[in-house]
Amino acid sequence: MKAMAQRTWKAGERLELVELPTPEPRKGEVRVGVQAIGVNPVDWKMRSYGPLRLAARLLGPKPPVVVGVDFAGVVDAVGPGVVGFSPGDRVVGGTDFSRGQRGSYADTVVVREDQLWPVPDSVDIAVAAALPVSGVTARMAVVDLGRIRRERPGDRRVLVLGASGAVGQLALQIAKLEGAFVAGVCSAKNADLVVGLGADAVLDYGRGDALVQARAHAPFHLVIDCVGSYSGAGCRALLSSRGRHIMVAGDDPAAVAQMLVAPSRSRGILGRPTGRRLEPLVAAVADRSLQVAIARTLPLTAAEEAHRLSRSGRMTGKLILLP
Ligand SMILES: NC(=O)c1ccc[n+]([C@@H]2O[C@H](COP(=O)([O-])OP(=O)(O)OC[C@H]3O[C@@H](n4cnc5c(N)ncnc54)[C@H](OP(=O)(O)O)[C@@H]3O)[C@@H](O)[C@H]2O)c1
The missing domain is CATH 3.90.180.10 (Medium-chain alcohol dehydrogenases, catalytic domain)
Structure with a gap:
């Protein structure tokens, strides 16, 4: 081979x-x-x-x-x-x-x-x-750890940091499929893309601190960081009382340390693909609900x-x- x-x-x-x-x-x-x-x-x-x-x-x-x-x-x-x-x-x-x-x-x-x-x-x-790493990570972040599920009553406001990247695009769409209000953070050049994927609000990180801009849409039940350079404390400040901050990205020593000692409302994630985890993603692509x-x-x-x-x-x- x-x-x-x-x-x-x-x-x-x-x-x-x-x-x-x-x-x-x-x-x-x-x-x-x-x-x-x-x-x-x-x-x-x-x-x-x-x-x-x-x-x-x-x-x-x-x-x-x-x-x-x-x-x-x-x-x-x-x-x-x-x-x-x-x-x-x-x-x-x-x-x-x-x-x-x-x-x-x-x-x-x-x-x-x-x-x-x-x-x-x-x-x-x-x-x-x-699909495997990006899709499984996005779905784990939104549905499994983020607990954003259509059938679950309650708050479903989601902030996706890095909404134009591979994981962010899928997380945004999965959150929309689960009935959430989704705000996506991206640069101006990718705003149309993020709107096209269904975002309810788009925040341009080129116009100033995205976490400050996001306050207008807070509190969030879920903040997903697909970039790794956003402040964990700043993300947690946007959460509702039962909200969660999911750290998809972040692998420099400081970010890894943050994942290891993160307060309980912040969770690191490892999007390890398995057949069972791929099943709903393949189905959503087949029925054209996921692009x-x-x-x-x-x-x-x-x-x-x-x-x-x-x-x-x-x-x-x-x-x-x-x-
Ligand atoms: N924990 C896990 O299991 C897991 C799984 C998959 C990926 N990851 C990690 O997650 C990160 C994202 O992965 P990916 O595959 O989605 O990467 P990617 O597709 O390469 O992400 C690139 C995107 O990030 C956007 N971006 C860059 N800086 C930004 C900022 N400050 N604010 C908002 N958006 C920004 C870029 O948009 P602009 O050009 O507009 O800036 C670009 O569209 C990587 O660090 C990766 O290693 C972790």
Whole structure:
């Protein structure tokens, strides 16, 4: 199999195309021929810093280091005991370093059955590949930790910081689907995009402190920070008495420390994709209630270029790599 990998864990080393032995799926495992890979900021962050780099170094396979989590493709082999998938099935999923698996920047991945969900024929495989980390994180932030659910009575006011980014766009739409009033923070150039996704109010961070502007719409039941540079205390000051502040972003040492010692109203999140977590996202894309923006599609061999674009912090949709 082919993969884009670093030969070692050394920070700054380039990704290069490597040939690796094609793994056979063991008990409970499924081998997938990858057709599209979603790029996430964690893919480039873990090459040089961050808590997931440490976890992957401790728990992941030995180098070469294949980064990446998101993938979609077609099952090409199943191990003993697999009951839910057969060769030929279209699937989406996320690799998991903590299970000793290589990343998804490859033409082949092997994962356990519970890491996959079927993709209906009506859903484009590149759109499916855009969902795992961004979609699961957005849904966990809004529905699971944020407790914004249509059937739940009470306050449903949500503030999304970074509403034009991959996670922010999905969080905004999921909150709208759950019946919330949503204010989105973005720059002026992305205001139309954020309105188009259903935001009830748009706050331009270029016009002054967005958290001060947000006071006009407070109190919020949920403030989701998808940027990482907003003050935790400032976010909590906007909350209703039972409100929550969810920290999606933030991986410099100060932000990690804030996550570890955060008051109970603030929660860090790890959007680890599983089949069950992907199920409602795939369904929402299939019934067209959730839109996924793809900013650019590049060949897998252009992974360095994709990381350069993602690092810019200016994307308004997903970058997709094609093996
Ligand atoms: N905890 C987890 O499990 C988890 C999962 C996924 C992602 N993350 C983290 O969450 C962050 C976002 O990920 P992503 O994939 O959504 O990134 P992304 O798509 O690259 O986000 C880029 C967007 O952020 C906006 N932005 C930048 N600075 C901003 C500011 N000060 N205020 C408002 N918007 C701003 C940019 O808009 P402008 O160009 O207009 O500024 C751009 O549209 C990353 O740090 C990522 O590592 C964490």
